[in-house]
Amino acid sequence: MSLVVYMASFLLALAALLLRRPRRTARSPLSIATRATAFIAAVCFFWSAPVTLAAVNHAVGVSNIGAPLTYSSISALSCSLIILLIHWRGGPQERIRRMTRMAVAVYGTLIIAIVALFCLAGSHEERLRDLDTYYANTPYMREMITLYLLGHLASTIVLSAVCLKWARDEVTGLLRTGLRLILAGLLLDALGFTLAKVTAVVARWLGYDLDFLSTNVAPPAAALGALIYSAGFVLPRLASAAATERQSLATYRALRPLWLAVKDVATTPPVAEPTWWQLWWQLPSSRLYLLEANIRDALLQLTAYVDQRVGHTTYAAAVQRGEGRERARVASEKAMIIDGIRRASGSGAGPADPPEKFRVTVDLVELAHVVHRHQRAAPQQMGIQ
Known part of the structure; x- marks a missing residue:
């Protein structure tokens, strides 16, 4: 018994x-x-x-x-x-x-x-x-x-x-x-x-x-x-x-292209990034939290490569096409980030003109989709469509 x-x-x-x-x-x-x-x-x-x-x-x-x-x-x-x-x-x-x-x-x-x-x-x-x-x-x-x-x-x-x-x-x-x-x-x-x-x-x-x-x-x-x-x-x-x-696992997989694009920019070690043999027992929500922290840290360090002129040009073009101010601002932010990734990898032309303050507000999953799409379309030359 x-x-x-x-x-x-x-x-x-x-x-x-x-x-x-x-x-x-x-x-x-x-x-x-x-x-x-x-x-x-x-x-x-x-x-x-x-x-x-x-x-x-x-x-x-x-x-x-x-x-x-x-x-x-x-x-x-x-x-x-x-x-x-x-x-x-x-x-x-x-x-x-x-x-x-x-x-x-x-x-x-x-x-x-x-x-x-x-x-x-x-x-x-x-x-x-x-x-x-x-x-x-x-x-x-x-x-x-x-x-x-x-x-x-x-x-x-x-x-x-x-x-x-x-x-x-x-x-x-x-x-x-x-x-x-x-x-x-x-x-x-x-x-x-x-x-x-x-x-x-x-x-x-x-x-x-x-x-x-x-x-x-x-x-x-x-x-x-x-x-x-x-x-x-x-x-x-x-x-x-x-x-x-x-849902956390799907978001984690969606963010991987963005992390692969920005991880080399980071000058400090990732925030407690798990090793490959630890991933099998960690919950997707925990893995997602660490990945988002690492991405935001890398994007913060990307500021030195961001060119505000690219943002102004993209914003003006979006407004001219009839898009609202918020959508134009999001497009401008994406353009600056992608251009910054390109410059950080050595593919940019000329020095960047970073803004005094740059805060990432765009949705990371949406940004990851844009980065992945541009990487597939032009691995050596990324740009906003």
């Missing part, structure tokens, strides 16, 4: 890593809540594995000390799921903060109660797989087990009700698919884990033995359910992130 639980823990931890925000991206409460939920779920399954429980009990020297640790992590997971749903739905920030504080207060109190009840109980015989049913009639242990099951069941019911309402009325596309996955995972968790555990514990109270529900049915059902509803939370965010990275 430990292998199944460890596999679920690994996949959930991987999801938390995949949801990391790119550098320079503003911190989002929703992103933080999503990653925190996936991470807490990974920790929860890691602690619940019999191998981990045995190691913790042996390391601390207290029989079954892993039980309150596992039950507390399950309660923390229930709380994080509710908080994630609160942030996912959105709304006024004050309402989000109020509901988040309420969830933390309720489940924080539950966790304190679980730890306190364990300290009061007498559970001297170590049980790694059937603690819930073995101690179902033991004072204080009985209450501890009941509390964590009720807390988890309550979060499951709340999440299911809200997700069902949203899936019916308010959302479409990937978000609806995500909500359906969450519902499927919660249903499996409610029936396969919580109901199985409750049935086995109540059976012990009534003098029957249905321990197999707690030891053989509940753990794999909980692992599978967690993977399914975590996928539901993660899917819309991963899809959005993937679309952003695809």
Whole structure:
């Protein structure tokens, strides 16, 4: 069973890593809540594995000390799921903060109660797989087990009700698919884990033995359910992130001709330009940020080769053709940059007449297309058409 639980823990931890925000991206409460939920779920399954429980009990020297640790992590997971749903739905920030504080207060109190009840109980015989049913009639242990099951069941019911309402009325596309996955995972968790555990514990109270529900049915059902509803939370965010990275990759490829044209102008080393063997694991958004920084630095150093006379001539010609002032200014800027690249490569005729102030405002992708077009048309003689 430990292998199944460890596999679920690994996949959930991987999801938390995949949801990391790119550098320079503003911190989002929703992103933080999503990653925190996936991470807490990974920790929860890691602690619940019999191998981990045995190691913790042996390391601390207290029989079954892993039980309150596992039950507390399950309660923390229930709380994080509710908080994630609160942030996912959105709304006024004050309402989000109020509901988040309420969830933390309720489940924080539950966790304190679980730890306190364990300290009061007498559970001297170590049980790694059937603690819930073995101690179902033991004072204080009985209450501890009941509390964590009720807390988890309550979060499951709340999440299911809200997700069902949203899936019916308010959302479409990937978000609806995500909500359906969450519902499927919660249903499996409610029936396969919580109901199985409750049935086995109540059976012990009534003098029957249905321990197999707690030891053989509940753990794999909980692992599978967690993977399914975590996928539901993660899917819309991963899809959005993937679309952003695809756009970043397309922009990165579009800017490469511009960088190849201006990189020799730079007199200082590029800004942390990755080596070829690093590119395979860097996100396109990170690579794009570095490339844009290097290009802007090189364009700044290109100022010495810029001829303002070329800009004035191009601007006047554009206005004469009937173009607006802004379009004429952009054409003038492109002309000066391309002429500057030509002069920097030694192909220009005569000294440049650089302006006192030159600031690049033209869109870099648009500039890269112009540079690429002129390089293909006349590699040795570039000019604005």
